[in-house]
Structure formats: C-alpha cells, structure tokens
Amino acid sequence: MRLLKQIATGIAVLTSCLAVAQDRPSASSPTLAITGGRLLTVSHGTIENGVLVIADGKIAGVGPAGSVKVPKGAQVIDAKGMTVYPGLIDPETNFGLTEISADAETNDLEERSDEIMPHMHVADAFHAETELIPVARLNGITNALVAPASGDTIAGQDLFIQLYGNRQQMMLGNDVALAMNYGAEQRRRGGRGEGGRSKYPSTRMGLITELRQTFLDTQAYEAKKVAAAKKPDAEFKRDLKYEALLPYLKGDRPVVIGVYEAYDVETIMKLADEFHLKVILNHVTHSQEVLDEIATYKVPVIIGSIYDAPRANERYDAVFALPAELAKRGVKIAISSADGGGPVSSHSSRNLPYAAGMAVAYGLPYEDALKAITLNVAEMFGFGDKLGSLDVGKMANVVIANGDPLDVRTDVKKVFIQGVEVPHTSRQTKLRDEYK
Amino acid sequence: MGSRNFPSHLFVRLSLVFSLLVGGCRAAAFGQQSAPVDIVFRGATVMTASHGTIEHGAVWVHSGKIAGVGATVSAPQTATIVDATGMWLTPGIIDPHSHSALDSDVNEATSPVTPSMHMIDAFDNRSADLYRALAGGVTTELLLHGSANMIGGQAVVIKNKFGLDRDAMLFKNAPGSIKFASGENPKRVYGSRDQLPSTRMGNFEVMRMSFEDARHYMAEWDAYDAKVKKGDKDLVPPKRDLKLEALADVLRGKLFVQIHCYRADEFLTEEAIAKEYGYKIRAFHHALEMYKVAPEIAADGTAIATFADWWGYKDEARDAIPWNAVMSMRKGVRVALKSDSDDHIRRLNSEAGKMVHYGGATEDEAIKMVTLNPAWIIGVDDRVGSIDVGKDADLVLWNHDPLSNYARVMKVYIDGELFFDSSATGWGTTHFAGVMHDGGDFGSEDEENGQ
Numbered sequence: 087m088r089l090l091k092q093i094a095t096g097i098a099v100l101t102s103c104l105a106v107a108q109d110r111p112s113a114s115s116p117t118l119a120i121t122g123g124r125l126l127t128v129s130h131g132t133i134e135n136g137v138l139v140i141a142d143g144k145i146a147g148v149g150p151a152g153s154v155k156v157p158k159g160a161q162v163i164d165a166k167g168m169t170v171y172p173g174l175i176d177p178e179t180n181f182g183l184t185e186i187s188a189d190a191e192t193n194d195l196e197e198r199s200d201e202i203m204p205h206m207h208v209a210d211a212f213h214a215e216t217e218l219i220p221v222a223r224l225n226g227i228t229n230a231l232v233a234p235a236s237g238d239t240i241a242g243q244d245l246f247i248q249l250y251g252n253r254q255q256m257m258l259g260n261d262v263a264l265a266m267n268y269g270a271e272q273r274r275r276g277g278r279g280e281g282g283r284s285k286y287p288s289t290r291m292g293l294i295t296e297l298r299q300t301f302l303d304t305q306a307y308e309a310k311k312v313a314a315a316k317k318p319d320a321e322f323k324r325d326l327k328y329e330a331l332l333p334y335l336k337g338d339r340p341v342v343i344g345v346y347e348a349y350d351v352e353t354i355m356k357l358a359d360e361f362h363l364k365v366i367l368n369h370v371t372h373s374q375e376v377l378d379e380i381a382t383y384k385v386p387v388i389i390g391s392i393y394d395a396p397r398a399n400e401r402y403d404a405v406f407a408l409p410a411e412l413a414k415r416g417v418k419i420a421i422s423s424a425d426g427g428g429p430v431s432s433h434s435s436r437n438l439p440y441a442a443g444m445a446v447a448y449g450l451p452y453e454d455a456l457k458a459i460t461l462n463v464a465e466m467f468g469f470g471d472k473l474g475s476l477d478v479g480k481m482a483n484v485v486i487a488n489g490d491p492l493d494v495r496t497d498v499k500k501v502f503i504q505g506v507e508v509p510h511t512s513r514q515t516k517l518r519d520e521y522k
Numbered sequence: 523m524g525s526r527n528f529p530s531h532l533f534v535r536l537s538l539v540f541s542l543l544v545g546g547c548r549a550a551a552f553g554q555q556s557a558p559v560d561i562v563f564r565g566a567t568v569m570t571a572s573h574g575t576i577e578h579g580a581v582w583v584h585s586g587k588i589a590g591v592g593a594t595v596s597a598p599q600t601a602t603i604v605d606a607t608g609m610w611l612t613p614g615i616i617d618p619h620s621h622s623a624l625d626s627d628v629n630e631a632t633s634p635v636t637p638s639m640h641m642i643d644a645f646d647n648r649s650a651d652l653y654r655a656l657a658g659g660v661t662t663e664l665l666l667h668g669s670a671n672m673i674g675g676q677a678v679v680i681k682n683k684f685g686l687d688r689d690a691m692l693f694k695n696a697p698g699s700i701k702f703a704s705g706e707n708p709k710r711v712y713g714s715r716d717q718l719p720s721t722r723m724g725n726f727e728v729m730r731m732s733f734e735d736a737r738h739y740m741a742e743w744d745a746y747d748a749k750v751k752k753g754d755k756d757l758v759p760p761k762r763d764l765k766l767e768a769l770a771d772v773l774r775g776k777l778f779v780q781i782h783c784y785r786a787d788e789f790l791t792e793e794a795i796a797k798e799y800g801y802k803i804r805a806f807h808h809a810l811e812m813y814k815v816a817p818e819i820a821a822d823g824t825a826i827a828t829f830a831d832w833w834g835y836k837d838e839a840r841d842a843i844p845w846n847a848v849m850s851m852r853k854g855v856r857v858a859l860k861s862d863s864d865d866h867i868r869r870l871n872s873e874a875g876k877m878v879h880y881g882g883a884t885e886d887e888a889i890k891m892v893t894l895n896p897a898w899i900i901g902v903d904d905r906v907g908s909i910d911v912g913k914d915a916d917l918v919l920w921n922h923d924p925l926s927n928y929a930r931v932m933k934v935y936i937d938g939e940l941f942f943d944s945s946a947t948g949w950g951t952t953h954f955a956g957v958m959h960d961g962g963d964f965g966s967e968d969e970e971n972g973q
Binding site for chain 1: 650653654658832833837839845849865869922957958
C-alpha cells in the first residue's frame with residue numbers, strides 16, 4: 087500500500103514537472119471576452135453585466151454590455167454571477183527567497199554579515215520555481231514585491247514580479263526599491279545568531295549614525311565619480327555598495343522603510359528628509375500617536391501585518407483599524423499579507439484579500455481596501471500605468487471569482503496573467519486530488 | 523528565521539506608558555453586577571451549531587443557562603430583551619489548542635516526559651491574550667503544554683470570564699487533558715543536546731519506556747493495596763511519584779490524550795501505541811496530513827484540531843493542504859479548527875469561513891468546527907458548544923455573518939453574563955479593571971519551533 091502511494095507520488099511529481107514545462111505563457115495570448123460579470127475596475131467604479139476584452143496580453147476593452155464590441159473570433163468566457171477584478175498585488179513577500187521556513191537550507195532571506203547591504207539584489211536569488219507562487223496565485227495574487235527579511239537597516243533591493251511565466255518573464259522589475267528597516271530589531275545586540283556578542287551599532291543612536299555616515303560617504307563617492315568622469319583618476323575604484331545607493335539618494339527610486347514605533351517613525355523620517363529619500367513607510371503598527379504627522383509626510387504607507395498584536399492595554403482593534411485611520415487622513419495605503427506575530431510569511435500571501443477585508447470590517451471604505459491591494463501598490467512601485475486596475479492598455483492580469491474577493495468564503499475560479507489563463511493547480515491541489 | 527516582526531514583548535514597559543492611546547482605555551472599576559435572571563435575544567440569525575440556523579430566531583437565557591431557542595420562546599415578561607435584529611447569534615467560540623495567558627511557560631523542555639506539569643500553575647488571568655480572544659468571541663479555551671516533549675503537561679480548561687479571579691475563570695469539572703507530541707519538535711529539542719529522542723524511532727520508544735515505568739508503578743501500588751486489603755499491618759507504602767501517577771492516569775483512561783502530530787505515518791504509529799498500552803487518543807492536533815489516512819483514524823474515533831490553511835513553516839507541514847479539514851470531515855473524522863496562536867484565536871470564526879471556500883463546507887459544518895467539535899475534543903460538549911436548552915449560555919452577537927471576515931463581535935456572554943461589549947468605551951470589557959499583562963510570543967507556539 088505504501089509502495090503504491092510512493093509510486094503514485096512519483097507519478098504525481100513527474101506529471102507536475104511536465105506541467106511546469108508547459109505552464110509558461112505562449113508568445114501570443116488568445117483574444118478573450120469575459121462577459122456578464124460584475125467588473126470591479128478599481129479605477130472607475132463597478133460595472134454590472136460588464137464586458138472585458140483581452141487581446142495580445144492586454145486589456146483591449148472594458149465597459150457595460152453593449153458598449154464594448156466583442157471582437158470576431160474572440161473566445162467568450164461567460165462570467166454571469168461572477169466578480170471580475172484586476173489581479174491582486176502583495177506589497178511585501180519573500181517569494182523565491184524561502185521554501186520551508188524552519189529549514190535554513192531553503193532560505194535566502196537576508197545577508198546577515200553586515201547591516202548596510204544595499205548591493206544585495208533579490209533578483210539574484212529569486213527562485214522562480216518555488217511552490218509558494220502557484221499557491222498564492224490560486225487566490226488571485228498575480229503580482230508581488232519580493233523583499234529581503236528585515237534584520238538589516240539596509241537589507242538590499244527589492245524585485246517586482248508577476249506570478250507566472252518563466253523566470254525572465256516573471257521578473258518585471260529588478261531593484262525597484264531599497265529595503266530599509268529601523269528600530270529595535272536591527273540593533274546588533276547579539277542573540278540573533280551572532281553568538282550573543284554585541285557589535286556596533288547596538289543602539290538606535292548607532293543605527294542612525296551609521297546610516298547618516300553611509301549616505302554622506304555615498305555623496306562623497308558620487309562627487310569623486312563625477313570628477314573621475316571628467317578627468318580620469320587612477321585612484322577611483324567602483325564601489326558596489328555606494329553605486330547601489332546612488333539612485334535612492336537621488337530620489338529616483340523609492341526606499342521602503344520598515345518601522346513600527348511612533349518615535350522611530352519620527353527619527354527615521356528626519357533622516358530621510360535630510361537626504362531627500364523618496365519614502366514608502368512600512369508597518370507603522372505602533373504609531374497611532376503620530377498618524378496626523380504621518381499624513382503630513384505625504385508618503386504612501388504599507389500596513390502589514392494588520393494582524394500584529396496591539397500593545398497590552400491597547401484596545402483590541404488598535405491595529406485592525408490602522409488602515410482606516412490612515413486612509414481617513416488622506417494617506418495612500420497598501421496592505422500586505424503576513425500573519426500577526428509571524429515572519430513575513432509568503433506562505434500566507436494567498437490571504438492578502440482577507441487582510442483587506444479585515445480592514446473593511448474595521449472601517450476602511452471598500453474601494454480603498456481594494457485599491458490597497460491593487461492600484462496603490464502598482465503605483466508605489468512604478469507600475470501604475472501597467473497594472474492594478476481594469477483599464478484599456480494595461481496588462482491583462484484578471485481574476486474571476488464567485489463572489490466578493492475580500493471575503494474568505496469566495497472561491498477564485500480563473501486567473502489570467504498577461505492574458506494567459508494560468509493553470510488552476512499547485513502542489514497542494516495535486517495532493518488534494520491524489521487523496522480524494 | 524531572521525525575519526521576525528518587531529518583538530513586542532520587549533516593550534511591556536513602553537506599552538504601559540502609551541496605554542491610554544486608543545479610546546481612553548482605563549475604565550472605572552466595575553462593580554460585580556449580577557447578570558439578569560432572564561434574557562431574551564430577539565430577531566437574530568441564530569446559528570445553533572447543533573440543529574441548523576434559525577432566521578429571526580429567539581434565544582431565552584435563564585440563570586446562565588439556555589432555556590429556550592426557536593422562532594419564538596416563552597420567557598417571562600420580566601426578561602431583559604436584547605434586540606438583535608440584523609445580527610447573528612452563535613455559541614461562544616471554543617479553542618481546543620491555545621497557549622494564551624501562559625507567559626513563556628509553555629514548555630518544560632528539560633525532559634521529554636513531564637506529565638506532572640500542570641498548566642494551571644502558569645495561568646495568568648490578567649493577560650491581554652485573553653482579552654483579545656474574548657473580543658474575537660472566544661469563551662472557552664484548552665490551554666495546553668507545548669510540543670517540545672513526547673509527554674508534556676496537563677492542560678487547564680478556562681472560561682474566558684476576563685476580569686474575574688483566577689479560580690472563577692476555570693471551567694468547573696471539565697475533564698483533564700494531557701498533551702503529547704511527536705515529530706520534529708521533540709527530535710530537535712533533545713537531539714540538539716545529544717539526548718534521546720533525536721529521531722522518530724527515539725520519539726516512540728521514549729513513550730513505551732515511560733508506560734513500562736507506569737505499569738510497574740501501578741503494579742507496586744496494586745500489590746500494596748491488595749496486602750492492605752488482606753489486613754497486613756505495618757506495611758511501608760510505595761513512594762508516591764507524581765510523574766508516574768500522571769502516566770498511570772493516562773493508562774487508566776482518566777486523562778484525554780491530545781497529541782501534537784503532523785504526518786500520516788505518525789497518526790498510525792500513535793494509534794498503534796495507544797492500543798498497545800490500552801488508552802484512547804482524544805484528538806490529533808495540527809494533523810495536517812489527516813486527509814491521507816482519514817478513514818483509518820475515523821475508525822479509531824480520534825478527532826483532529828487543525829489549522830485552516832497554514833503550511834510550509836516546517837518540513838512536516840509541507841504536505842499541508844487547505845482542504846484537509848473538509849476532506850477529513852467527509853471521511854468521518856470529527857474536525858475542529860484551533861488557533862495555537864494569540865493572533866488566530868481572535869478570528870477563528872473567519873478561519874471556519876475559509877472551509878466554505880476550501881472544500882465546500884456548509885455554514886453549519888463550518889460553525890461546528892469552532893464550537894461543538896472543539897467542545898467534544900475538550901470533553902465539555904454536553905455543556906457548551908451549541909445553542910441548546912440546558913447548555914451554558916455562552917453566546918456571541920456578531921454584526922455580520924460570523925463566517926465572513928467582515929464580522930465583528932458586538933457582545934459576548936458567558937454563563938448568561940455580559941463580558942464584552944464592543945460599543946462600550948475603552949476596552950469594551952465589562953469586568954476588567956487595572957493593568958493587562960502582555961502575553962508570551964504573539965505567533966504560533968509551534969511556528970516558534972516548540973521552544
């Protein structure tokens with residue numbers, strides 16, 4: 087019996103390998119028309135009984151039935167009774183950097199040798215075949231930011247992906263943002279795998295001073311580089327760490343700063359202002375005292391995990407209500423997946439829409455919640471013209487579900503990425519079907 | 523695992539400083555008002571968990587017990603009326619696997635066999651864990667020892683009457699449970715110290731060796747008792763040994779055995795050892811691979827307490843699939859969902875809602891997984907877990923279908939008394955005053971690797 091099971095497993099693995107080989111989007115996607123569904127456009131409201139046309143991997147038409155022409159020869163997908171919406175975008179994951187959380191050999195989450203590591207590129211380590219991606223995709227996640235873990239003040243540069251295709255197709259944007267973190271966790275106090283020995287910087291004073299020195303050194307490096315470009319200088323040597331920081335010190339690309347406490351937010355924003363960084367704040371879990379101040383920064387904020395613990399003595403919904411409180415103050419928000427108290431666990435990325443639903447339960451307007459896991463995320467990372475809403479010309483990343491996407495009871499039926507219908511399978515569905 | 527979120531437990535002191543943040547939390551000391559003798563909930567969608575859902579139903583509570591449920595009830599005129607029109611009423615949520623309110627005293631990881639540990643000794647009734655669970659509708663919890671040991675300690679069952687004294691929070695006359703564990707956690711904890719067990723072979727032999735000790739101990743006492751009965755005088759009784767007495771209680775069937783266990787092969791081995799030594803296994807906890815061997819385990823009458831959709835955090839959680847709960851249920855296993863987490867315990871209702879999505883559970887089946895079925899695992903299903911006449915009036919009012927993540931808890935009643943009211947200012951607690959304590963780690967005990 088066991089042997090039979092093993093053989094069955096072997097066959098399942100084999101067929102899944104074959105499936106992977108065939109899973110890739112072909113060069114040209116078919117022309118499709120999704121008709122009769124309820125379209126949540128994100129950018130321009132809800133369309134009942136809508137028509138969505140997909141051609142060449144892009145959205146070619148969107149509107150109420152009758153107003154959009156279904157091209158001749160288009161494959162028609164009947165979505166009557168269904169909800170149709172843009173693919174969801176998770177603003178913080180570790181996709182392709184982790185497989186089994188507890189198994190060190192399967193993790194490439196952060197380079198712990200030093201705390202200033204801007205020259206680490208997630209794109210270099212991205213394991214496109216990870217089993218985590220098909221699992222998330224089944225619940226309508228089509229794009230994600232992949233970031234290193236949060237142990238370093240400057241952990242590396244983030245990768246923006248789509249959750250389907252071959253590795254190159256999946257990597258939509260390398261080095262789209264710099265991953266920074268500030269607070270207690272980054273202190274080199276030992277006990278974090280450093281053999282219990284403290285080393286500099288072991289305090290917040292040290293963290294900030296080191297960052298400031300690094301940014302000053304980068305500016306000095308740039309001056310040298312500019313001079314060397316005008317007049318060849320044998321002394322000048324390229325430094326990858328400073329090179330990596332240059333676009334961020336110029337404000338060309340965003341810096342995602344993971345920070346939890348109110349006073350840490352104030353400190354790090356002063357430093358960011360000093361060097362004109364283009365900031366996206368991340369977490370702000372325990373910053374309820376300074377929400378008005380955060381609104382004055384005019385920077386977008388990623389909230390995650392919405393399930394993080396409030397402090398003892400705080401009201402139970404202090405964190406659940408954070409998205410609503412920020413949105414109310416005019417802050418552009420995104421919501422990430424991740425379980426409370428846990429690591430940024432991309433195993434839970436499939437629960438991204440439910441985190442947004444939780445924010446709705448605690449006061450966030452529905453439209454804002456949907457934006458927080460689609461268009462807002464796309465805009466934060468430079469894909470606002472390509473992703474995040476049902477608009478003509480955008481990549482056809484489209485999900486069809488049997489109900490409200492933010493409700494846990496809803497079942498996703500079909501997922502399209504760049505117009506190609508993604509196989510509705512994962513290692514988990516294969517196990518399910520094997521033991522049915 | 524270098525990606526832990528902010529270690530909030532380090533900030534207990536800070537948290538006190540900022541404690542008045544949201545909503546002026548420090549309410550005045552509450553008087554210990556007694557609950558009204560008769561309460562009638564009217565107009566709610568009543569999800570009974572035992573006999574379906576009643577639209578626009580009524581529930582009558584008399585002296586802390588459910589006295590009537592149906593389209594109408596015949597309560598006295600003097601009853602306090604709670605207009606629940608547009609709301610949902612369910613039994614209190616029951617968590618059969620929690621480590622709440624135990625600070626970090628979850629594992630006595632100094633020996634793989636510690637059956638004489640009692641979780642009640644570590645129970646902190648002022649922990650904010652309890653408050654947040656209450657605000658998520660949780661009225662009963664089984665507080666378990668961790669999974670570092672093959673045979674861990676004895677659980678305590680609480681009613682979440684947050685704000686009352688420690689003793690008043692205990693679930694009176696609930697049966698005793700003991701925690702067992704096998705697999706990666708005990709392997710790693712003792713293997714990393716070059717101690718037994720460092721393998722699954724070692725895991726199970728440690729259990730057998732312990733039960734041999736217990737049998738010998740029982741035989742010694744039986745022999746002594748027989749001599750006393752015969753009238754022998756001046757006998758020296760055998761030395762009492764708390765560890766062996768606890769193990770003897772397992773063999774005598776006096777304790778429900780709750781086993782932390784992931785893999786299909788381990789369920790089968792555990793059942794075989796249980797038969798070898800003559801005890802029953804009440805439930806496998808986690809049980810993420812139950813879908814592979816569900817008919818075999820169903821035949822043994824063992825239930826499972828599982829996660830809705832956690833997976834991949836360790837190798838033995840690799841084959842976890844979110845359809846596990848419903849597939850196992852369809853194959854005859856009694857299935858409960860549990861938290862094992864001070865986060866998830868706050869939203870077990872919507873974890874149950876996921877079962878509608880993963881496998882097509884009916885709403886009745888889903889709500890049962892967080893009420894009646896966990897009550898059975900704890901052994902208190904004759905008293906709580908459904909809205910039936912004679913049961914304790916542990917009830918939750920929701921503003922939305924509780925199987926949806928849009929649902930918020932409005933009010934929580936335990937034994938007919940109001941313990942949480944979200945519309946109240948501050949915390950919304952009705953009995954708690956003073957300072958809450960921060961709990962241990964907010965994440966999963968097991969995800970923390972059983973340390």
